Amino acid sequence: MENEAILIQRSQKGDLDAFNQIVLHYRGQVFNLALRMLGSETAASDAAQEAFISAYQGVKGFRGGSFRSWLLRITANACKDMMRSAKARRAVSLESLEPDPAATPRSKAESPEEYAVRAELGAEIQRGLDALSQDQRLAVVLVDIQGFSYEETAEVMHTSVGTVKSRLSRARENLRDYLRKRPELLPSQFRLDS
Amino acid sequence: MAEDGGTPMGVFKKDAHRHWRAQLSEYIDGRLTPEARIALEAHLAQCAACRQELDALQSTVALLRHVPQAAPPRSFTLAAAPARHQGLQAYQGVLRFTAATAAALFVVVLAGDLVLNQAARGGIGAATERQSAPQSGAERPEGAAGAASTDTSLKALDATPPTPAATPSPAPAPAAALSAASDTEATPTPAIAELSSETDMKARSFRDQAPEPVAGVEEEQAKGKGWPLVRWAEAGLAGAFLVLLALALMSRRARRA
Numbered sequence: 307m308e309n310e311a312i313l314i315q316r317s318q319k320g321d322l323d324a325f326n327q328i329v330l331h332y333r334g335q336v337f338n339l340a341l342r343m344l345g346s347e348t349a350a351s352d353a354a355q356e357a358f359i360s361a362y363q364g365v366k367g368f369r370g371g372s373f374r375s376w377l378l379r380i381t382a383n384a385c386k387d388m389m390r391s392a393k394a395r396r397a398v399s400l401e402s403l404e405p406d407p408a409a410t411p412r413s414k415a416e417s418p419e420e421y422a423v424r425a426e427l428g429a430e431i432q433r434g435l436d437a438l439s440q441d442q443r444l445a446v447v448l449v450d451i452q453g454f455s456y457e458e459t460a461e462v463m464h465t466s467v468g469t470v471k472s473r474l475s476r477a478r479e480n481l482r483d484y485l486r487k488r489p490e491l492l493p494s495q496f497r498l499d500s
Numbered sequence: 501m502a503e504d505g506g507t508p509m510g511v512f513k514k515d516a517h518r519h520w521r522a523q524l525s526e527y528i529d530g531r532l533t534p535e536a537r538i539a540l541e542a543h544l545a546q547c548a549a550c551r552q553e554l555d556a557l558q559s560t561v562a563l564l565r566h567v568p569q570a571a572p573p574r575s576f577t578l579a580a581a582p583a584r585h586q587g588l589q590a591y592q593g594v595l596r597f598t599a600a601t602a603a604a605l606f607v608v609v610l611a612g613d614l615v616l617n618q619a620a621r622g623g624i625g626a627a628t629e630r631q632s633a634p635q636s637g638a639e640r641p642e643g644a645a646g647a648a649s650t651d652t653s654l655k656a657l658d659a660t661p662p663t664p665a666a667t668p669s670p671a672p673a674p675a676a677a678l679s680a681a682s683d684t685e686a687t688p689t690p691a692i693a694e695l696s697s698e699t700d701m702k703a704r705s706f707r708d709q710a711p712e713p714v715a716g717v718e719e720e721q722a723k724g725k726g727w728p729l730v731r732w733a734e735a736g737l738a739g740a741f742l743v744l745l746a747l748a749l750m751s752r753r754a755r756r757a
Binding site: 342 | 524525526531557560563564565566567568569570571573574576577578580582
């Protein structure tokens with residue numbers, strides 16, 4: 307990708323090709339955030355597309371700082387909007403029961419058994435995430451799954467670092483308690499001591 | 501985990517562990533201050549239960565960090581530039597700002613209206629006290645039967661000017677009374693003629709005095725004409741605020757749809 311700042315400036319002037327370069331660079335992060343927030347590939351695709359459309363329409367309002375944080379905040383808002391609609395809730399509740407093959411790409415180096423274990427783990431984690439509140443889920447997805455710092459997460463969530471710490475701590479505790487209650491569902495090497 | 505939650509000491513112990521466990525998440529991320537980290541590690545060295553909680557939390561975090569990144573199902577690139585203005589959505593910010601401005605202006609106009617209204621009432625009150633003294637003296641003579649009644653009426657009129665509420669024609673009234681009085685008399689006697697001239701003079705002098713109260717009344721009426729403009733402004737701003745607020749709410753719903 308060319309220099310991000312230049313692409314942003316060109317996008318602000320209406321250069322769609324420049325903006326699409328940005329889309330290609332961030333589509334993985336945007337889609338994965340939406341996937342972990344919504345638990346459904348279909349819903350996540352819709353939310354990701356909506357997020358990029360909103361970002362293009364609002365790029366003139368970007369005043370500097372972390373573009374990634376700005377874009378992921380739009381994504382989180384798109385996910386929240388989708389969660390509000392009853393249709394998305396029904397889709398989430400049904401699809402999240404089964405492991406999503408697209409959510410676990412298979413590596414050529416791993417065996418089918420290893421892949422199955424990883425896919426099962428991903429599905430179980432997703433069920434645990436679905437049981438969290440929206441704010442706790444967003445905090446733990448950004449920090450522990452996407453690898454954001456506390457400060458970046460606070461930017462995306464439009465809140466303070468202290469609030470991020472609190473939500474993250476509660477999210478981790480709740481997930482720990484959730485996984486403890488279902489030790490048989492976890493692959494053996496990942497089972498927590500009860 | 502050996503905790504007695506029943507006794508007061510057990511409750512105290514439970515609260516103390518909660519204090520340490522609340523720091524475990526930051527400890528895993530290396531976000532505790534040096535002093536807090538040292539204190540926590542000292543506690544963990546002595547508390548098996550908290551160490552167990554830390555182990556479970558670290559395993560959970562490790563699991564989360566092991567979650568694979570999914571491949572996006574498509575590129576998400578935009579084939580065509582989406583419309584920048586999607587109905588009300590693009591104007592949401594403008595609508596909010598304009599609604600807020602209308603509300604602020606309404607408050608300012610209303611406050612000014614109240615302040616001026618109070619000041620005007622103070623002025624009107626003073627004017628009313630000056631002009632309204634013996635209210636009974638403003639009675640106009642109705643009809644004009646005889647000279648005595650006419651004289652009485654004239655004396656009353658002479659003594660007291662009419663109230664501001666009186667129509668700006670106090671002079672015509674006595675004049676009408678006078679003319680009515682003169683009409684009833686077929687042939688004015690010399691006494692009555694004298695009285696008529698006297699009353700004419702008094703009526704003229706009365707008329708000369710009339711402009712002052714009339715002017716006061718006109719002034720008050722002029723003030724009354726100024727108020728409706730303010731009312732219109734207030735009503736207009738309130739209406740504009742409500743319309744803009746409704747549009748802003750509609751644009752917000754359109755965005756969420």
